Amino acid sequence: MSNRDIVDVKAWIDSRPISPKQWLILALCFIIIFFDGFDAAVMGFLAPALIESWHISRPEMGPILGAAMFGVALGALIAGPWSDKYGRKKILLLAILCFACFSLASAFARSPTEMALLRFLTGLGLGAVMPNCVTLLAEYMPERRRSLAIAIMYGGFNIGSGMSGFIAAALLPHFGWRSVLIFGGAFPLLLLPVLLYKLPESAMYMVVNKVSREKIAATLNRLGGSFTADSAFVLAAPVMQKKARVLQLFSGGYARGTLILWLTYFMGLFVIYLLNGWLPTILRAGGVSLERAAIVAGLFQLGGAIGGLLVGALMDRLPAKYVIALFYLIGCLCLLSQGVWGFAPVALAVLVFVSGLCINGAQNGLQAFSPVFYPTEMRATGVSWMHGIGRSGAILSSSLGGLLLGIFPGQATIFIILSLPALLAALSIMQHRSVRASRQIKGAELNDLPALSRTLNNR
Structure with a gap:
């Protein structure tokens, strides 16, 4: 196997201009984070209407507002290991499905207790969305523009949080508080088919998890590559020991x-x-x-x-x-x-x-x-x-x-x-320090092409 048959995926992404497909990934992640921000902030704007509708006190509203935050924390802790095991795209789509469905269900809550439970379940999905979007986008953006791209994506959260107030103000007088939650759940559900078709799995994740070279080549070719099933894809990065x-x-x-x-x-x-x-x-x-x-x-x-x-x-x-x-x-x-x-x-x-x-x-x-x-x-x-x-x-x-x-x-x-x-x-x-270590890739040094050829992407 020659040098040109071995492709370091990260180096390849870093060396190229940002392609239309990468801009599309950024746009889709921005939209996802917009609805994440909307749903995370919307209950603050609905609180007065819920207090009036259910005749509850402000202290009784506290558990409803806090339930989602606990769900967000737990969802983030759970989603990370699952994403590294099963894939960024799969867990991200499941997270969107989770918070969209439970947001819709929240619109039909009949009591503060039901609402608190449903908001907790909504938070589980919300907690998984942000870190998965950050990870997926970071693995598709070249290093020279990565920080700005993630900042643009995160701006969707701020805009979504702010827009939730305007949307609530427009819907509440005419359709009531339930309509706002329906809006926050229905649109992410409608977005799911687009994401399923247009959002790719992380190419770096696929390399690490030994996905077939054909799939990796097809993914990178949509970013402007010209690879075949004969190409071997690597990451010049340390491989962690198999631990939890x-x-x-x-x-x-x-x-x-x-x-x-x-x-x-x-x-x-x-x-x-x-x-x-x-x-x-x-x-x-x-x-x-x-x-x-x-x-x-x-x-x-x-x-x-x-x-x-x-x-x-x-x-x-x-x-x-x-x-x-x-x-x-x-x-x-x-x-x-x-x-x-x-x-x-x-x-x-x-x-x-x-x-x-x-x-x-x-x-x-x-x-x-x-x-x-x-x-x-x-x-x-x-x-x-x-x-x-x-x-x-x-x-x-x-x-x-x-x-x-x-x-x-x-x-x-x-x-x-x-x-x-x-x-x-x-x-x-x-006080933060980067981890600098020179390690072998799949048991072979990059300059040891014969050994590397035997270890990389054998299918």
């Missing part, structure tokens, strides 16, 4: 990086979800009018959408972890400044916008940073467990928000407290 997939995250030198990613993601989500859920209340405690508080809180989300693109573009040009750390640090300084000096409303709005741009942007950067750290055979597990463990930060901050406001009624102390996890996130990601 979660345990792989703590072997081969990956333990340190895994724990740092978990801690950084946890701290970032702690800040983001506390501000998402409690910022209007925090501002009201500081004497800001209700209307202005709503506007300033919206600026935090708007800043995040812009920050994700900015961080992604910079990560493709500069050392990624330093870009992420810098943005966390700037966000920390914005929060700390408002807490220490208590600026006037206009300056407050600017600081909140910049803090949203930086902290949300850095968090989006981790979406692109984490899949690069792990090899293909454990990539989905690594990304998913970062999401799942990190979600505990979101759950904790959502629960602690009211307690902190009770202990520290003024907004100044809350901003100072929130600057601490942002600082920890910056310091944590700075």
Whole structure:
């Protein structure tokens, strides 16, 4: 077998311009994440209607809002190992089917208990969607544009979350709260046949799992290749030992990086979800009018959408972890400044916008940073467990928000407290180190062509 018969799939993707098929993959993942964001945020807009319809109190609404978040965390933990075992596409489509069907079922819930259960099941699907989209897109985008592409995809989540409010406002007065949930479930179901036909399985996953060369060649040919069944496809990357997939995250030198990613993601989500859920209340405690508080809180989300693109573009040009750390640090300084000096409303709005741009942007950067750290055979597990463990930060901050406001009624102390996890996130990601090791591929060195020919893709 000659050199030209051996194709390193990652190197081939990195060396080529982005093809129309790769742009299509990005567009499809963007649409998936749009509905993920829609469904994740929609219950906040439906809460007043549910309280009125079922005559329940605000505390009784809490379990309904929190149930999906627990489901998201558990879904992420489960989906990663399954995706590395059964394929990114299969688990992603099952996740979409799960959250779409249970979103539809939620529209017919008859009590708060039923709604909480259905929202938990919806969350299982939602939790599996994001890390699988991140992993699939990361394995199809060239390294020079990967971070920006993932940031664009993640923008679908922010847009979907924001659009859920407008869609709810349009549907609620005429069709009631059930129509909004039907909308959020029906459209992803209609999208499934398109995804089944147009969305490819990861070529890198297929190489690692010894899928036939014909299928790999056909997939890469749709990206502009000209391969045949005689081509041998490889990955110039380490092959992990056969262990339980979660345990792989703590072997081969990956333990340190895994724990740092978990801690950084946890701290970032702690800040983001506390501000998402409690910022209007925090501002009201500081004497800001209700209307202005709503506007300033919206600026935090708007800043995040812009920050994700900015961080992604910079990560493709500069050392990624330093870009992420810098943005966390700037966000920390914005929060700390408002807490220490208590600026006037206009300056407050600017600081909140910049803090949203930086902290949300850095968090989006981790979406692109984490899949690069792990090899293909454990990539989905690594990304998913970062999401799942990190979600505990979101759950904790959502629960602690009211307690902190009770202990520290003024907004100044809350901003100072929130600057601490942002600082920890910056310091944590700075300690991250890549795993560098020269290993054999399937028992042979790349320059040992005769041995390599005997070991690669024998069918």
